[in-house]
Amino acid sequence: xxxxxxxxxxxxxxxxxxxxxxxxxxxxxxxxxxxxxxxxxxxxxxxxxxxxxxxxxxxxxxxxxxxxxxxxxxxxxxxxxxxxxxxxxxxxxxxxxxxxxxxxxxxxxxxxxxxxxxxxxxxxxxxxxxxxxxxxxxxxxxxxxxxxxxxxxxxxxxxxxxxxxxxxxxxxxxxxxxxxxxxxxxxxxxxxxxxxxxxxxxxxxxxxxxxxxxxxxxxxxxxxxxxxxxxxxxxxxxxxxxxxxxxxxxxxxxxxxxxxxxxxxxxxxxxxxxxxxxxxxxxxxxxxxxxxxxxxxxxxxxxxxxxxxxxxxxxxxxx
Amino acid sequence: xxxxxxxxxxxxxxxxxxxxxxxxxxxxxxxxxxxxxxxxxxxxxxxxxxxxxxxxxxxxxxxxxxxxxxxxxxxxxxxxxxxxxxxxxxxxxxxxxxxxxxxxxxxxxxxxxxx
Amino acid sequence: xxxxxxxxxxxxxxxxxxxxxxxxxxxxxxxxxxxxxxxxxxxxxxxxxxxxxxxxxxxxxxxxxxxxxxxxxxxxxxxxxxxxxxxxxxxxxxxxxxxxxxxxxxxxxxxxxxxxxxxxxxxxxxxxxxxxxxxxxxxxxxxxxxxxxxxxxxxxxxxxxxxxxxxxxxxxxxxxxxxxxxxxxxxxxxxxxxxxxxxxxxxxxxxxxxxxxxxxxxxxxxxxxxxxxxxxxxxxxxxxxxxxxxxxxxxxxxxxxxxxxxxxxxxxxxxxxxxxxxxxxxxxxxxxxxxxxxxxxxxxxxxxxxxxxxxxxxxxxxxxxxxxxxxxxxxxxxxxxxxxxxxxxxxxxxxxxxxxxxxxxxxxxxxxxxxxxxxxxxxxxxxxxxxxxxxxxxxxxxxxxxxxxxxxxxxxxxxxxxxxxxxxxxxxxxxxxxxxxxxxxxxxxxxxxxxxxxxxxxxxxxxxxxxxxxxxxxxxxxxxxxxxxxxxxxxxxxxxxxxxxxxxxxxxxxxxxxxxxxxxxxxxxxxxxxxxxxxxxxxxxxxxxxxxxxx
Ligand code: SF4
Numbered sequence: 001x002x003x004x005x006x007x008x009x010x011x012x013x014x015x016x017x018x019x020x021x022x023x024x025x026x027x028x029x030x031x032x033x034x035x036x037x038x039x040x041x042x043x044x045x046x047x048x049x050x051x052x053x054x055x056x057x058x059x060x061x062x063x064x065x066x067x068x069x070x071x072x073x074x075x076x077x078x079x080x081x082x083x084x085x086x087x088x089x090x091x092x093x094x095x096x097x098x099x100x101x102x103x104x105x106x107x108x109x110x111x112x113x114x115x116x117x118x119x120x121x122x123x124x125x126x127x128x129x130x131x132x133x134x135x136x137x138x139x140x141x142x143x144x145x146x147x148x149x150x151x152x153x154x155x156x157x158x159x160x161x162x163x164x165x166x167x168x169x170x171x172x173x174x175x176x177x178x179x180x181x182x183x184x185x186x187x188x189x190x191x192x193x194x195x196x197x198x199x200x201x202x203x204x205x206x207x208x209x210x211x212x213x214x215x216x217x218x219x220x221x222x223x224x225x226x227x228x229x230x231x232x233x234x235x236x237x238x239x240x241x242x243x244x245x246x247x248x249x250x251x252x253x254x255x256x257x258x259x260x261x262x263x264x265x266x267x268x269x270x271x272x273x274x275x276x277x278x279x280x281x282x283x284x285x286x287x288x289x290x291x292x293x294x295x296x297x298x299x300x301x302x303x304x305x306x307x308x309x310x311x312x313x314x315x316x317x318x319x
Numbered sequence: 320x321x322x323x324x325x326x327x328x329x330x331x332x333x334x335x336x337x338x339x340x341x342x343x344x345x346x347x348x349x350x351x352x353x354x355x356x357x358x359x360x361x362x363x364x365x366x367x368x369x370x371x372x373x374x375x376x377x378x379x380x381x382x383x384x385x386x387x388x389x390x391x392x393x394x395x396x397x398x399x400x401x402x403x404x405x406x407x408x409x410x411x412x413x414x415x416x417x418x419x420x421x422x423x424x425x426x427x428x429x430x431x432x433x434x
Numbered sequence: 435x436x437x438x439x440x441x442x443x444x445x446x447x448x449x450x451x452x453x454x455x456x457x458x459x460x461x462x463x464x465x466x467x468x469x470x471x472x473x474x475x476x477x478x479x480x481x482x483x484x485x486x487x488x489x490x491x492x493x494x495x496x497x498x499x500x501x502x503x504x505x506x507x508x509x510x511x512x513x514x515x516x517x518x519x520x521x522x523x524x525x526x527x528x529x530x531x532x533x534x535x536x537x538x539x540x541x542x543x544x545x546x547x548x549x550x551x552x553x554x555x556x557x558x559x560x561x562x563x564x565x566x567x568x569x570x571x572x573x574x575x576x577x578x579x580x581x582x583x584x585x586x587x588x589x590x591x592x593x594x595x596x597x598x599x600x601x602x603x604x605x606x607x608x609x610x611x612x613x614x615x616x617x618x619x620x621x622x623x624x625x626x627x628x629x630x631x632x633x634x635x636x637x638x639x640x641x642x643x644x645x646x647x648x649x650x651x652x653x654x655x656x657x658x659x660x661x662x663x664x665x666x667x668x669x670x671x672x673x674x675x676x677x678x679x680x681x682x683x684x685x686x687x688x689x690x691x692x693x694x695x696x697x698x699x700x701x702x703x704x705x706x707x708x709x710x711x712x713x714x715x716x717x718x719x720x721x722x723x724x725x726x727x728x729x730x731x732x733x734x735x736x737x738x739x740x741x742x743x744x745x746x747x748x749x750x751x752x753x754x755x756x757x758x759x760x761x762x763x764x765x766x767x768x769x770x771x772x773x774x775x776x777x778x779x780x781x782x783x784x785x786x787x788x789x790x791x792x793x794x795x796x797x798x799x800x801x802x803x804x805x806x807x808x809x810x811x812x813x814x815x816x817x818x819x820x821x822x823x824x825x826x827x828x829x830x831x832x833x834x835x836x837x838x839x840x841x842x843x844x845x846x847x848x849x850x851x852x853x854x855x856x857x858x859x860x861x862x863x864x865x866x867x868x869x870x871x872x873x874x875x876x877x878x879x880x881x882x883x884x885x886x887x888x889x890x891x892x893x894x895x896x897x898x899x900x901x902x903x904x905x906x907x908x909x910x911x912x913x914x915x916x917x918x919x920x921x922x923x924x925x926x927x928x929x930x931x932x933x934x935x936x937x938x939x940x941x942x943x944x945x946x947x948x949x950x951x952x953x954x955x956x957x958x959x960x961x962x963x964x965x966x967x968x969x970x971x972x973x974x975x976x977x978x979x980x981x982x983x984x985x
Contacts, residue, residue: 044951172430267413327955
């Protein structure tokens with residue numbers, strides 16, 4: 001059971017009278033989220049704007065975003081999954097013991113009040129951030145929240161959406177899905193896409209030392225990844241495309257300076273709700289765009305003899 | 320000097336991807352990013368069209384773009400298990416090129432999302 | 435130049451029914467002359483115009499949402515291995531874009547119509563369409579729950595509504611208008627539905643689904659759009675919904691209309707236990723009213739993923755099956771729901787659905803008005819079309835399949851009484867000539883001189899599914915793309931769109947309403963022309979001049 005029930009941000013702007021932020025700090029990380037999409041907007045259905053909306057923040061600590069919320073629920077670190085599961089039980093009027101609730105750092109009374117408000121909403125939305133999806137439980141937490149939102153539809157309209165972080169990571173997700181079927185964590189080494197996040201995700205690959213050449217674009221893992229991963233990047237030939245000479249550039253064999261996307265390179269970027277936006281560069285860069293450089297590298301590789309020959313065109317069943 | 324005005328420009332610094340930014344720019348830098356938040360402003364204002372870095376670096380030494388493309392292609396072609404990673408701060412058009420290149424190479428392909 | 439000799443030709447657009455003739459091809463079109471070049475001997479083989487799919491979901495936010503929801507299917511399905519000139523891909527319930535092109539061309543289909551595009555993410559749809567190789571493409575924009583247009587109809591501003599419709603089509607770089615559950619999706623955004631043509635639409639007082647369908651059909655005719663209103667009726671999938679469908683058809687007398695996936699709208703009974711086929715009743719009405727075309731939306735048993743812009747129906751399916759549910763509402767415009775689904779012959783409801791699709795195809799007597807579709811991926815995946823052709827051409831095979839249905843299906847379906855078998859000529863009509871005509875693509879589905887040289891050559895084979903699943907050759911634009919199952923070339927397809935007329939001042943009228951509803955800039959909303967690869971603008975109005983000039 002479960003699923004993903006979501007919408008575009010304009011739906012939130014037009015209709016959401018109940019807004020939950022879970023494990024995110026939009027005030028500091030997505031500064032215009034409140035004003036442009038959620039809290040402050042007035043609409044045909046919510047003519048008084050902020051006054052017509054109830055806002056709840058769930059997080060492990062009181063961030064700046066708490067000030068903007070009507071209710072702040074401080075969950076004990078690492079207890080998101082438990083709290084979500086309790087809420088799922090409570091909406092269905094199942095019994096939950098006081099002790100179980102107490103473990104989450106909240107009281108049954110507070111949760112019952114929350115459930116009541118959620119059910120009374122006309123259109124509820126739950127945004128979840130890295131604080132939920134990147135801590136203990138990881139994708140299990142996100143799945144529990146998505147399920148809670150889906151199940152709320154037995155009572156009223158409810159949707160959920162991840163607060164995607166930096167830049168155009170949503171675009172990468174969307175494109176990989178239509179071209180390979182999978183959003184990330186892909187291996188193409190058999191000539192067709194295979195997906196296995198634990199096995200093929202970059203940190204795991206680097207820590208295991210399972211790659212002998214890394215091509216890094218639009219990211220700086222040399223500044224953010226665990227040390228064993230960075231050590232491996234320094235050991236193998238690493239190629240970096242970036243507008244700046246980054247930490248990763250410094251440990252790479254090849255760095256190519258490119259025009260910054262959206263500032264000096266045109267194209268498309270996807271919003272967190274998967275709506276594509278045109279980019280309108282204001283500057284003309286002395287450097288080529290990422291697109292041009294990657295294309296030229298690919299074309300150069302394509303001139304060499306193909307490493308994979310005598311393959312069937314298609315296989316019926318994957319091994 | 321007359322500043323060029325770009326209306327409804329798009330900021331991709333965070334997932335909000337605000338597309339209502341008004342940019343005032345000369346040939347080298349953006350002087351104003353109206354409607355952008357603090358993060359967006361500093362993102363727009365910190366990039367310039369100056370030539371701050373060499374076109375490319377090979378083993379830490381300045382090199383031409385053509386040389387760098389050749390060497391990069393060589394490393395990738397010679398590798399048994401190349402990895403194509405990142406794709407956050409770039410355009411969809413570049414991302415498509417990355418997936419095409421990974422397909423040709425038989426590479427591992429991954430984004431920020433897997434972190 | 436190229437010559438194909440000795441083949442037996444089925445070309446319904448030109449009334450050619452199984453005659454042995456030679457075909458000449460020059461510059462991607464059929465030609466009357468042949469001077470020199472390759473000759474292909476098609477003696478003993480069957481030649482038809484390349485297939486045209488009038489209703490499918492292959493590109494854009496919804497199918498891509500479907501791909502995200504079905505990784506377990508990707509890993510068991512067939513995989514296309516990349517070559518030096520060809521991208522890799524995965525088939526299955528929601529194939530990747532590259533695989534979509536290979537699979538369609540692989541069975542001889544050369545044109546596809548993506549039937550559901552929200553304007554807000556039309557850029558995304560076009561990017562995916564650009565990545566579907568070989569076949570030509572068109573797309574329909576979802577407008578029947580567009581609140582800006584509905585508001586205008588509510589205010590009685592019909593003329594303005596028409597202008598806005600034209601504006602939206604051009605903004606989306608689309609080819610026509612799709613209406614999904616008119617008014618019902620707008621109500622869904624409040625958690626309600628509008629099931630009948632007289633139902634209330636949440637948030638509106640003066641308009642009903644009935645108002646929307648009649649006015650939309652009229653506006654589309656007045657704008658001279660080549661393809662009529664493409665309608666997914668209210669009350670999809672529910673027992674007893676045949677009444678809604680007939681009511682809709684009566685509303686549309688005097689207008690052109692295309693009824694999408696009619697199978698899902700042809701049920702009697704009043705609950706899941708007594709649901710029965712009403713295909714015969716629907717076909718009788720349909721046969722008598724020539725203003726309409728339809729596609730079958732046939733169902734085949736097996737796994738698939740259902741994806742529609744009909745949010746309320748998807749929520750119902752989720753409740754019925756308890757399987758994963760995805761839903762995506764798009765501001766001001768539409769919504770979409772996604773549920774993986776398995777059609778089982780042992781399940782009475784599924785068995786009725788299977789029969790209804792075939793009954794409609796067999797009981798509608800004019801093959802120029804009923805087309806082959808499965809509403810991919812909803813009823814079955816498009817790459818299973820050859821199985822449906824076999825069911826249509828062989829009554830014995832049909833009877834064999836019927837033996838697997840539950841015993842209590844008796845009296846619920848009329849398929850056992852139908853003995854009709856499709857001819858090859860009729861198959862060429864429902865898979866190519868008919869849908870091309872309905873779409874207004876005059877140079878498609880036609881082997882005449884000057885038309886696009888898209889054709890398929892089959893071995894004669896008693897095993898019909900094998901024959902249609904494994905063409906000997908497929909030509910797209912005069913080029914051999916498939917030869918005995920091998921993908922030879924993967925040229926880019928063209929994309930068809932229209933530019934209906936609207937007053938230029940409509941922009942200023944629309945802007946404040948737009949800014950009220952949406953959260954992206956008005957200027958950034960329309961898809962730029964440069965984003966459409968190989969765009970072909972087709973003419974509107976009744977202009978008979980040849981279209982298809984490159985822009
Ligand atoms: S302006 Fe601020 S909120 Fe908007 S995309 Fe840029 S960083 Fe994010």
